[in-house]
Each structure stands twice: as C-alpha cells, then as structure tokens.
Amino acid sequence: MDPTTDNAGQTGDQGAARAALEALRAEIAKAVVGQDPAVTGLVVALLCRGHVLLEGVPGVAKTLLVRALASALELDTKRVQFTPDLMPSDVTGSLVYDTRSAEFSFQPGPVFTNLLLADEINRTPPKTQSSLLEAMEERQVTVDGTPRALPDPFLVAATQNPVEYEGTYPLPEAQLDRFLLKLTIPLPSRQDEIDVLTRHAEGFNPRDLHAAGVRPVAGPADLEAARVAVAKTTISPEITAYVVDICRATRESPSLTLGVSPRGSTALLATARAWAWLTGRDYVIPDDVKALALPTLRHRVQLRPEAEMEGVTADSVINAILAHVPVPR
Numbered sequence: 001m002d003p004t005t006d007n008a009g010q011t012g013d014q015g016a017a018r019a020a021l022e023a024l025r026a027e028i029a030k031a032v033v034g035q036d037p038a039v040t041g042l043v044v045a046l047l048c049r050g051h052v053l054l055e056g057v058p059g060v061a062k063t064l065l066v067r068a069l070a071s072a073l074e075l076d077t078k079r080v081q082f083t084p085d086l087m088p089s090d091v092t093g094s095l096v097y098d099t100r101s102a103e104f105s106f107q108p109g110p111v112f113t114n115l116l117l118a119d120e121i122n123r124t125p126p127k128t129q130s131s132l133l134e135a136m137e138e139r140q141v142t143v144d145g146t147p148r149a150l151p152d153p154f155l156v157a158a159t160q161n162p163v164e165y166e167g168t169y170p171l172p173e174a175q176l177d178r179f180l181l182k183l184t185i186p187l188p189s190r191q192d193e194i195d196v197l198t199r200h201a202e203g204f205n206p207r208d209l210h211a212a213g214v215r216p217v218a219g220p221a222d223l224e225a226a227r228v229a230v231a232k233t234t235i236s237p238e239i240t241a242y243v244v245d246i247c248r249a250t251r252e253s254p255s256l257t258l259g260v261s262p263r264g265s266t267a268l269l270a271t272a273r274a275w276a277w278l279t280g281r282d283y284v285i286p287d288d289v290k291a292l293a294l295p296t297l298r299h300r301v302q303l304r305p306e307a308e309m310e311g312v313t314a315d316s317v318i319n320a321i322l323a324h325v326p327v328p329r
C-alpha cells in the first residue's frame with residue numbers, strides 16, 4: 001500500500017474518531033443537563049486509560065452521567081454500591097464449587113465490565129477499597145493465584161459524597177493517586193434545574209435512557225483510533241518543563257504537607273495531551289496544561305491543617321501556583 005494513502009487513511013480515521021467523541025456531549029445532554037466539564041473529563045480519562053473520582057452531593061446525576069456515557073459509547077457498565085459490609089470478592093468475583101462437576105469455577109464479579117461505577121467508595125472499609133487497586137493499576141484481578149484480564153476499555157468511576165463523613169473511610173493518599181482525575185459535580189444553575197424539572201414533567205425517565213433518545217454515537221474502535229492519535233500529539237521540551245515546574249511548586253508550597261508526585265506530573269502531561277487532541281490540535285500548548293491542572297492535581301495534594309482552617313483549598317493553592325509559574329513562550 002502507498003504510504004501516502006495509508007497516512008491519509010489514518011488521518012481520516014482519527015478525524016472521524018474525534019468527531020464521534022465530540023458528538024458524545026450532545027448525546028449525553030439528552031439525559032444529563034449542564035455537566036459538560038464532567039463529560040469531557042470522563043472522555044479524557046478513557047483516552048488516557050485512567051480512572052475518575054466523582055465528587056458531589058447526592059442527586060446531581062453522577063450515576064446517570066456514567067450510564068449515559070456507557071450508552072452513548074456502546075460500552076458495558078455495572079454499578080456497585082459500596083457499603084460497610086461489602087467484601088472484596090463481591091467486587092472481583094470468587095471461586096464457586098460446582099457440585100455437578102465436583103470442581104471450582106470462577107464467577108466474575110462486577111469489575112469485569114467496561115465502565116464500573118463504584119458508588120460511594122468511601123463508605124466501604126480499606127480492605128474492600130484496596131481490592132480495586134490491582135484492577136485499576138494492572139487491569140486484571142488475581143483470584144486463587146490466577147490473574148484474569150479485564151476488558152478493554154476499562155474505567156472505574158468512583159463517587160464520593162463531600163458531606164456526611166460520619167461512618168466513612170477516607171481514601172488513603174496512595175489510592176487517591178491512582179485516580180487520573182477528580183471531577184467535582186456542582187449543583188445545577190437555576191436555568192439548568194428548571195430544564196431538569198421540565199424534562200421530568202414531560203415524562204423523562206432516568207432509568208430508561210433508550211426512551212430518552214440516547215443512542216450509541218461512538219464505540220471501542222473510535223476510542224482506540226483516538227488513543228493512537230493522542231499518542232502522536234507533539235509535546236515540546238518547554239511544555240514538559242512547564243508541567244514539572246508546576247508539580248515541583250506544589251512540593252514547595254507552604255500551604256501543603258504533601259505535593260504532587262512524579263506520577264501526578266506524568267498524569268498532567270497525559271491529560272493535557274488528550275485535551276489538546278480533543279480540541280483539534282496535534283501539539284500541546286500551555287493552556288492545555290492549565291485547563292487540566294485542577295482535575296488532575298487537586299486530589300494529589302494535602303493541605304496543612306492551619307491552612308485548611310483559614311479557608312484555603314487545594315484548588316486555590318493550585319490556581320495560585322498556575323498564576324506564578326512562568327509560562328513558556
């Protein structure tokens with residue numbers, strides 16, 4: 001095959017993949033009102049093979065958002081309600097004795113899916129929380145010494161409630177660092193809330209996305225083509241140095257006891273690269289880094305108690321750092 005034709009075909013595939021992923025917003029908007037940043041964050045995570053922590057008060061459509069994304073991408077999805085009595089095998093699966101064959105057979109748990117919604121992950125004990133670590137990091141689970149690969153794509157969207165901390169088990173820093181992004185789901189604006197109620201008054205049923213008109217507009221093939229294109233997006237040495245300077249500044253901030261690790265700087269470079277491609281460029285600019293800095297870094301830093309008492313937040317510290325770190329020209 002002529003190389004020129006081959007490259008043109010690849011460019012066409014990548015352009016079609018970008019158009020398909022851009023169509024996700026409009027499709028998900030049929031079910032979820034006004035959460036474009038969260039939709040974009042989930043798509044970025046899929047492109048980077050990462051996982052997402054969703055934080056918001058109950059009733060802001062976190063579960064509906066993940067279900068709508070799965071429907072629009074034609075991906076399998078499962079939901080696990082994390083409770084204090086949930087066992088690791090309830091997530092990963094277990095060996096079950098078959099009386100007919102007199103042998104043990106593996107029964108896959110809900111983690112064997114494309115999009116796993118881990119609802120209220122901070123309500124289950126650390127032992128069960130940690131059962132997700134291997135799945136998130138290695139994309140496999142090991143039961144009775146046998147590793148079993150998870151489907152591809154695979155994304156964990158874990159939710160946690162920013163209120164009602166009584167009876168919860170805060171995620172340790174090591175586990176928080178495994179999440180590529182932490183997305184905050186805000187309460188809707190007045191007009192968005194009016195739109196939500198209008199839809200419900202007209203018969204919208206959040207449990208029936210098909211009736212709401214949500215249809216597959218992209219699929220695993222589009223994701224794979226997009227991932228190939230993202231990997232070819234150019235990153236200049238100046239951008240790499242800019243990411244490093246931002247992350248090193250968090251380690252020197254007087255408001256923080258814990259700054260961003262090299263894993264965090266790698267994550268910021270990856271998410272900025274994915275965002276650059278989604279916006280139609282094949283190279284990364286400083287604005288891409290700034291756009292993804294908050295969701296990529298906010299859960300990787302730890303505030304000093306005295307700073308927290310003064311009303312300082314992780315977001316305000318990162319914004320101050322972005323304002324002071326020299327931007328490459």
